[in-house]
Amino acid sequence: MSAILQNCLNGLSIGSIYALIAIGYTMVYGILRLINFAHGDIFMMAGYFMIICMTDCLIPWYISIVLVIAATVLLGVLTEKIAYKPLREAPRMSIMISAIGVSYLLQNLATYLFSALPKAYPSIDFLNKTIKIGNISTSLVTFITPILTVLIVVFLVFLINKTKVGMAMRAVSRDFETSQLMGIKINNVISITFVIGCALAAIGSILYFTPRPSVTPLSGSLPGLKCFVAAVFGGIGSIPGALVGGFLIGVSETFIKAGAYSEFSDAVTFVILIIVLLFKPTGLFGEKTTEKV
Secondary structure, three states, X not given: OHHHHHHHHHHHHHHHHHHHHHHHHHHHHHHHOOOOOOHHHHHHHHHHHHHHHHHHOOOOHHHHHHHHHHHHHHHHHHHHHHHHHHHOOOOHHHHHXXXXXXXXXXXXXXXXXXXXXXXXXXXXXXXXXXXXXXOEEEEHHHHHHHHHHHHHHHHHHHHHHHOHHHHHHHHHHHOHHHHHHOOOOHHHHHHHHHHHHHHHHHHHHHHHHOOOOEEOOXXXXXXXXXXXXXXXXXXXXXXXXXXXXXXXXXXXXXXXXXXXXXXXXXHHHHHHHHHHHHHOOOOOOOOOOOOOO
């Protein structure tokens, strides 16, 4: 029983991280109808930013966390301004190709700056503390990650449903042109969306890499794909859906890794994607959209 509870906790922890990154996918898609394929690589760059702050510059972890979030947000906003904004009126395929190009650019930039060899991720002693819950022994980061993620999701749901910024986001996601005619500053709304998504990617990066030994230029590729699957499973455009999708993928992956077929743990994520697309293409919480002709 304790082994099952341990796997559940580990699954909820990694699933929470997937959910944080999936929210970035789902928010950008909700506003721009863009799958930001570079989002996983922004998550990877946040790992290198922490290495620079703590290992190279010897900055304390509590200051480094703030700097990493700020640097990741800046990278995401610059990416939007340089690679996506000029293509705002272009066909959707053009902006998607641009997103794929940014992804490869970030991977190769990381390889050039840091080499392809794994770089040791700095230890954050506070988050690596071992705690005991009954018969379960785990690190503090594993325990607090699901709690922190749920609190962030609650805050975002409140932000989107109860504030003027959230109202503007909902309006833009419904009708881009009409929102602009009504006086909503589209560029500001898009920038805020990227700020939130990249800040969550930075937080997810810190929580993901803390119990892991190293970062490589490809560290964001597979987690990024899994987070995209989580967003699709929950219903891309839905923040609670991203949370549920992340939890499901994290728990499934953890239990399979603990079993006899651990080599198939990554494949299960994509099997889930195929099943969802076959039986419920809009995801659990997705809404059907109708296009006017």
